[in-house]
Amino acid sequence: MAGEDPLISGMAGRYASALFELARDAKSTDAVKADLDRFDALIAESPDLNRLVRSPVFGVDEQLKALSAILDKAGIGGLAANFLRVITTNRRLFAVRDMVRAYRALVARHKGEVAAQVTVAEKLSDQNLEALKGVLKNVTGGKDIDLDVKIDPAIIGGLVVKVGSRMIDSSLRTKLNAIKFAMKEAR
Incomplete structure (x- = not known):
């Protein structure tokens, strides 16, 4: 195992x-x-x-x-x-x-759950947490989700979600860095 x-x-x-x-x-x-x-x-x-x-x-x-x-x-x-x-x-x-x-x-594996790590800039409301669990449950084919939520103000906004080996980074910090990189390339 x-x-x-x-x-x-x-x-x-x-x-x-x-x-x-x-x-x-x-x-x-x-x-x-x-x-x-x-x-x-x-x-x-x-x-x-x-x-x-x-x-x-x-x-x-x-x-x-x-x-x-x-x-x-x-x-x-x-x-x-x-x-x-x-x-x-x-x-x-x-x-x-x-x-x-x-x-x-x-x-999580023993219970048939999928562990997901979520990083947010500030604490999520219960309503937003449940909505996120619902979306992740759909993405994982209906498996129960065990959320591990971390708060990191450095991401500025948005969230970073990691489920298994898949990672979705929709943080504002990453988007700003992408714009900064694109502007450097345009010079």
């Missing part, structure tokens, strides 16, 4: 696959996914936590101590917390975001 998808390959894919098998056996794939999503969101929101996760300067003991405090405060326990502690002990915490992404893909 891990060899089929480039997203679920390499070291992060192996860890994610092992976690998925454990979670599936324990019938807790959704609970683990929710905990990992919460941890991933904490990393995205906190530059300090991102530095703790990615920097090789911190030792295992320091990372474990900080991680335990964060997990307790965030209410993350069980299999997800044990997994995060194991990857910390194995000096693999730097790849946790890739592992979370691979785990999401495994859960």
Whole structure:
């Protein structure tokens, strides 16, 4: 299963696959996914936590101590917390975001869903989110969509949608760059 998808390959894919098998056996794939999503969101929101996760300067003991405090405060326990502690002990915490992404893909595949990553300039309303899910469901042949929405003001406007290996970039930044390039060519 891990060899089929480039997203679920390499070291992060192996860890994610092992976690998925454990979670599936324990019938807790959704609970683990929710905990990992919460941890991933904490990393995205906190530059300090991102530095703790990615920097090789911190030792295992320091990372474990900080991680335990964060997990307790965030209410993350069980299999997800044990997994995060194991990857910390194995000096693999730097790849946790890739592992979370691979785990999401495994859960989506298991449920028959298609994972879609969407980048927008500002938060989408519930109505726009549902409309986007509807469009993506039509494009994917009626499969359920698991949306991973990221907010990036740098794209200025529009959105970037990635479903599998297909990417649609209708961001204003890309359109402005295309105009700028065309103007340079016209000289």
